[in-house]
Amino acid sequence: MATEIRIGRILGIPVYLHLTFLIILPLFVYLFSAPQTQVRIFGMPMTFTDLDADLWVKYAFGTAATLIFFLTIFTHELAHSYVARSYGVKIRSITLMIFGGVSSMEDLPRNPGQEWRMAFAGPLSSLAIGVTSLLTMYAIDPIISESMIGEGIVILLGLMGIYNLLLAGFNMIPAFPMDGGRVLRAYLASKMPYMEATKKAARVGRYFAIGMGIFGIFTFNFFLILIAMFVYIGASEEEQAVTVTESLHGVPVKQLMIGAVQVAHPDMTVQQLHELMLATGHMGFPVVDSALLGIVTHAESVKVPRESLGIVRVRDIMTRNVVSVDPDMDSSKALRAMYDSKVGMLVVLDHGALVGIVTHKDFIRAVNSALAQRHVMRWGEQFPPQPPPSSPV
Ligand SMILES: [Zn+2]
Secondary structure (H helix, E strand, O other): OOOEEEEEEEOOEEEEEEHHHHHHHHHHHHHHHOOOOOOEEOOEEOOOOOOOOOHHHHHHHHHHHHHHHHHHHHHHHHHHHHHHHHOOOOEEEEEEEOOEEEEEEOOOOOOHHHHHHHHHHHHHHHHHHHHHHHHHHHHHHHHHOOOHHHHHHHHHHHHHHHHHHHHHHHHOOOOOOOHHHHHHHHHHHOOOOHHHHHHHHHHHHHHHHHHHHHHHHHOOOHHHHHHHHHHHHHHHHHHHHHHHHHHHOOOEHHHHOEOOOOOEOOOOEHHHHHHHHHHHOOOEEEEEOOOEEEEEEHHHHOOOOHHHOOOOEHHHHOEOOOOEEOOOOEHHHHHHHHHHHOOOEEEEEEOOEEEEEEEHHHHHHHHHHHHHHOOOOOOOOOOOOOOOOOEEO
16 A cells, blocks of 8 residues: 655655644644634744634634644755755655654765765755744734734744744754754764764664653643654664665675575466475575566465465566666665665676575675674574665654
8 A cells, every 4th residue: 555645746756745744733723723722932822723713714724824833844844855955965855754754865965064964954044934934923913913814924934933943943952863963974074984983873863852852741741742752763763774884885786695506486376486495495586487586475375375386477476676686786785775666676687697595684684794704793583684774764
């Protein structure tokens, strides 16, 4: 099932709406429009509850506020993407989802000077929007707040101002996956190796998360506890992702691929395929007749019902989407290609000739042996390895 809807393209970047976004949209409209109790921050109303107007007018303002708010979140994402692109990073997409926006981009810069600018661009744009909204509000408040519509606009500007300042502040928390965590890592990476900088920044992120969580428990703030968990997991994932890419970096695919490839024939039954798996210990095979037709892995073969094992053929279940890599390609890039195309196996082609295959298992083995050589803790059985995450909000 598709969890994202494509809504358009801005600056050549495809923009998606995640389903979770569609779920929270009505919730935000309600929270901004006319909830029972007025919410105030620094004395400013954050809802249209007290506006002297019909309920439908309050909801119209609430809907406008919701749409504009997400537009400002989108601008924050666009700022990251814009700076990243100016450094030559390819932006695949921007997705709006429950936690805000996510920019999906190719490998992030390993250049501290570029990374901190890219991370800082988002909060800076939120800060600019926040300050501009508040200044505009103070400027026009005495002129238009006599009318009901004018008062609504003043509330709208105050709300945008405050929430964008909060967005800027929240994202500058020095914890992954917040932008502040990336700024901190970039700062540390200018003084020490990238992996060490990531470990240190991830540790700071976890301390922050624990502090936030404890504070959330004592103040019964469920939302804060949720964010604390999000930050804790994010910090650990970032650390793991960097560990994986650093371990695979500089290792050519040919070093971890399985050569002397066993192949499956498209007319083979699934029963025969299982026997081949048992005999060879491999969980996936290229499907070859006179040419390479596809790949078949254990994931597809286990879906065949037991009574049909002798009837269904490999050609019926194989994946025709073959992702091939060059034997000299960097393994970290190959892992990325595997994730992006959501296949269980890569085929290694040398000038068109099949020379090997690479599966998840081979990546894990390579990472573990790299870690063992460095006498660090085993990264172990956490499966599957993760590529570097995209940067959220
Ligand atoms: Zn951001």
